[in-house]
Amino acid sequence: MRRREFLGALGGIAAAWPLVAVAQGRSQVARIGILHPGSPPDPWLDGLRDGLRELGYVEGKDLVFDYRWAEGRSERLPDLADVLIASKVDVIVIMTGPAVLAAKKRTATVPIVMAVSGDPVGTGAVGSLARPGGNVTGLSLMSDELAGLRVGVLKEAVPSIKRIGVLYNPSEPPTKVELRETEAAAAKLGMTLQPLAATSAEDLTQRFVDASVGRCDAIITFAHGFAFLHRRRIAELAAQHGLPAMYGWREHADVGGLMTYGPNVKATLRRAASYVDRILKGAKPSDLPVEQPTKFELVINLKTAKALGIVMPQTVMARADTVIE
Numbered sequence: 001m002r003r004r005e006f007l008g009a010l011g012g013i014a015a016a017w018p019l020v021a022v023a024q025g026r027s028q029v030a031r032i033g034i035l036h037p038g039s040p041p042d043p044w045l046d047g048l049r050d051g052l053r054e055l056g057y058v059e060g061k062d063l064v065f066d067y068r069w070a071e072g073r074s075e076r077l078p079d080l081a082d083v084l085i086a087s088k089v090d091v092i093v094i095m096t097g098p099a100v101l102a103a104k105k106r107t108a109t110v111p112i113v114m115a116v117s118g119d120p121v122g123t124g125a126v127g128s129l130a131r132p133g134g135n136v137t138g139l140s141l142m143s144d145e146l147a148g149l150r151v152g153v154l155k156e157a158v159p160s161i162k163r164i165g166v167l168y169n170p171s172e173p174p175t176k177v178e179l180r181e182t183e184a185a186a187a188k189l190g191m192t193l194q195p196l197a198a199t200s201a202e203d204l205t206q207r208f209v210d211a212s213v214g215r216c217d218a219i220i221t222f223a224h225g226f227a228f229l230h231r232r233r234i235a236e237l238a239a240q241h242g243l244p245a246m247y248g249w250r251e252h253a254d255v256g257g258l259m260t261y262g263p264n265v266k267a268t269l270r271r272a273a274s275y276v277d278r279i280l281k282g283a284k285p286s287d288l289p290v291e292q293p294t295k296f297e298l299v300i301n302l303k304t305a306k307a308l309g310i311v312m313p314q315t316v317m318a319r320a321d322t323v324i325e
Contacts, residue, residue: 029061029062029063029064030057030062030063030064030090030091030280031063031064031066031087031088031089031090032063032064032065032066032089032090032091032092032093032276033065033066033068033084033087033089033091033092033093034065034066034067034068034092034093034095035068035070035077035080035081035084035092035093035094035095035099035102035103036067036068036069036070036095036096036099037070037072037074037077037095037096037098037099037225037229038069038070038071038072038095038225038228038229039069039071039072039229040067040069042095043251043266044095044115044116044251044265044266044269045095045269046266046269047265047266047267047268047269047270047272047273048093048115048269048270048272048273048276049065050270050273051269051270051271051272051273051274052273052276052277054270054273055273055274055277057277066084066087066089068080068081068083068084070099072201072229074098074102074171077098077099077102077103078102078105078106080102081099081102081103081105081106081107082106084103084110085106085107085110089110090111090279090280091110091111091112091113091276091279091280092107092110092111092112092113093113093115093272093276094112094113094114094115094116094117094138095115095116095225096116096117096118096224096225097114097117097118097119097120097123097125097172097173097174097224097225098171098172098173098225099225100112100114100117100120100123100125100136101123101124101125101173104125104134104135104136107135108134108135109135110135111135111137111279111284111285112135112136112137112138112285113137113138113272113275113276113279113285114136114137114138114139114140114272114290115138115139115268115269115272116139116141116225116265116268116269117138117139117140117141117142118140118141118142118172118173118174118224119140119142119173119174119177120132120136120138120140120290122173122174122177123173126290129289129290129292130289130290131286131289132285132286132288132289132290133286134285134286135285135286136285137275137285137286137288137289137290138272138275138290138291139268139271139272139275139290139291139292140290140291140292141223141262141263141265141268141292141293142174142177142292146248146261146262146296147178147181147182147185148181148182148184148185149261149296150182150220150246150248150261150262151164151182151185151186151189151191151220151246152185152189153246153259153261153298153316154218154220154244154246154259155189155191156313156315156316157244157258157259157300157310157312157313157316158217158218158244158310159313160217161191161217161218161244162190162191162192162217163191163192163193163194163214163215163216163217164182164186164191164192164193164194164216164217164218164219164220165193165194165195165196165207165210165211165214165216165218165219165220165243166179166182166193166194166195166196166219166220166222167196167198167204167207167219167220167221167222167227167234168195168196168197168198168221168222168224168226168227169197169198169199169222169224169226169227170197170199171199172222172224172225172226174222174224175222175224178222179193179195182220194210194211194214194216196208196210196211196219198226199226201230201233204230204233204234204237205237208237208238208240208241208243211241211243212241212243216243217243217244218243218244218245218246219238219243219244219245219246220245220246221234221245221246221247221248221252222248223247223248223249223262227247227248227252228249228251228252231247231251231252231255231257232255232256234247234252234257235252235255235256235257235304236256238257238258239256239304239307239308242308244258244259244305244308244310245257245258245259246258246259246260246261247259247260247262248260248261248262249262249263249265250262250264250265250297250299250322251265253299253300253301253304253322253324254324256301256303256304257301257304258300258301258304258305258308258310259298259299259300259301260297260298260299261296261297261298261299262293262296262297263293263295263296263297264297268293271291275288297321297322298316298319298320298321298322299320299321299322299323299324300312300316300317300320300322300323300324301324302323302324302325303324303325
């Protein structure tokens with residue numbers, strides 16, 4: 001199948017940093033803290049490890065990772081950040097926006113690299129994308145047009161859709177903006193939305209019941225940490241209720257989701273490695289612009305489509321980067 005390469009908006013920066021061995025002159029093993037809202041294992045982190053390996057780092061020799069997992073309990077994030085700070089890590093790599101804010105509130109000196117984040121400017125994590133300031137930099141997966149594009153692709157795939165249920169966690173920082181953009185895009189296509197707010201795994205079953213009662217024809221799941229953590233359960237519920245669903249990350253399609261449209265997050269983690277590398281070599285986070293995705297991938301799970309009785313239009317199939325059969 002055709003694949004399009006994902007690169008960050010400033011991907012050319014990578015070429016300016018040669019793939020050399022670990023920072024010369026470092027007399028000790030670098031300690032990389034990982035602050036994660038979910039539970040192990042996380043396939044995305046393979047991208048970070050691969051990226052550092054390509055830059056010449058050998059795990060156990062040049063660097064070690066210190067993983068801290070909140071296991072779905074966001075209230076644990078501040079304390080876990082404290083543990084990493086106390087252990088004298090050189091850099092903290094953050095997965096998802098809530099973890100970024102938790103760490104930023106705990107330290108103004110330890111460098112923080114956002115590997116996965118939503119709207120770092122809107123939440124106050126950075127001053128601006130070009131000039132982040134402070135001790136936080138990295139990558140933002142938020143794109144102004146992406147919410148509307150997902151609505152459009154879903155409508156093209158299933159033209160009969162009239163009402164879409166929008167599944168999200170209201171505590172995720174980008175939710176308000178994404179809801180507004182999704183509603184505007186749906187209205188242009190003659191569709192209405194039904195908000196489906198869920199803050200725990202227990203909420204999910206009832207939200208899908210609500211979608212069915214509300215006569216939703218399809219589901220859009222916002223690309224946030226909550227949805228990723230519960231991706232398998234969400235795909236199962238969508239199948240049980242016979243609802244075609246659009247997701248933000250390809251890992252949803254890998255566990256049975258119908259289709260996904262968004263950045264390749266594993267590739268984004270590979271880019272995050274370059275931030276870690278530059279910081280270990282002396283760069284200041286405040287001087288490293290935040291990158292955003294400029295290319296997105298469309299993944300279609302044909303097995304799920306067939307189970308739902310959906311025949312994918314050729315116009316959609318022709319744009320797919322990956323088709324799961």
